[in-house]
Amino acid sequence: MWDPGQYQRYADERGRSFLELLARVGAEDPRYVVDLGCGPGNLTATLLTRWPDAAVEGVDSSPEMIEAARAHAVPGRLGFSLGDLRDWRPPRQADVIVANAVLQWIPEHRDLLPRLVAMLAPAGWLAFQVPGNYGAPDHVILHELCESPRWRERLGGVPRPDVAEPEEYVERITGLGCAVDAWETTYLHLLTGDDPVLEWMRGTALRPVFAALDRTEREEFVAEYAERLRAAFPSRWYGTVLRFRRVFVVVRAGA
Numbered sequence: 001m002w003d004p005g006q007y008q009r010y011a012d013e014r015g016r017s018f019l020e021l022l023a024r025v026g027a028e029d030p031r032y033v034v035d036l037g038c039g040p041g042n043l044t045a046t047l048l049t050r051w052p053d054a055a056v057e058g059v060d061s062s063p064e065m066i067e068a069a070r071a072h073a074v075p076g077r078l079g080f081s082l083g084d085l086r087d088w089r090p091p092r093q094a095d096v097i098v099a100n101a102v103l104q105w106i107p108e109h110r111d112l113l114p115r116l117v118a119m120l121a122p123a124g125w126l127a128f129q130v131p132g133n134y135g136a137p138d139h140v141i142l143h144e145l146c147e148s149p150r151w152r153e154r155l156g157g158v159p160r161p162d163v164a165e166p167e168e169y170v171e172r173i174t175g176l177g178c179a180v181d182a183w184e185t186t187y188l189h190l191l192t193g194d195d196p197v198l199e200w201m202r203g204t205a206l207r208p209v210f211a212a213l214d215r216t217e218r219e220e221f222v223a224e225y226a227e228r229l230r231a232a233f234p235s236r237w238y239g240t241v242l243r244f245r246r247v248f249v250v251v252r253a254g255a
Helices: 004-022 046-050 063-072 109-118 137-146 166-174 196-202 207-211 215-232
Strands: 032-036 055-060 078-082 094-100 120-131 179-191 240-252
Touching: 004 046, 004 094, 004 120, 004 179, 004 240, 055 063, 063 078, 109 120, 109 166, 137 196, 137 215, 166 179, 166 240, 179 196, 196 215, 196 240
Parallel strands: 032 055, 032 094, 055 078, 094 120
Antiparallel strands: 120 240, 179 240
16 A cells, blocks of 8 residues: 655655656657656646646556545546556557656566557657666665565565666667667755655555554564664764665657
């Protein structure tokens, strides 16, 4: 279960990559724009500002996220629907498809790329971004803890997000006859408050862990995880720095 409120605690930091991804999409006058994995809809709503004449649709597999997103709906212009990216089909070809920070949750997402490209109108655009930080201390510690003797039986099978390196995405997409623009950025997020890296992780990576534990177990796990995070991410007088690498890919279909 997704918690829209927890996810948006760091809305500015999470939203920055969405805006930087869209800045490289050159569509001038799209008629139909889709945001796959739209989350709470606050970023989807910015697509109306970018393309005021487009019909925009946000799709997400989380009922909680879609419920929150519908607060942003604009009749006839911006709508939201429940759907799983793995089997979702657009009602017509899309001029722009955005998939921001969602593909990492689908282990087979590399094999979905041809289908996503096939959903595009001629000369349409596909833009996606995935975290590239699963070798960072916050994720390494999380994985080590899940595989520790105390938690292995309950958490050893919890799926881990999976992404490719930029070069693999480039190879796969050029093989589909598309133009591709790929890059990576490492952000230095300055977080404040108590255990800020833990609070960041609560919004995303800890979600499947919490789903596998009862309330007492969650409290025990969080206490141990928080202690390790404090050692890995020491608090300074100005806050706590979280390094976050992201991979961006913008695709232009053939005419």
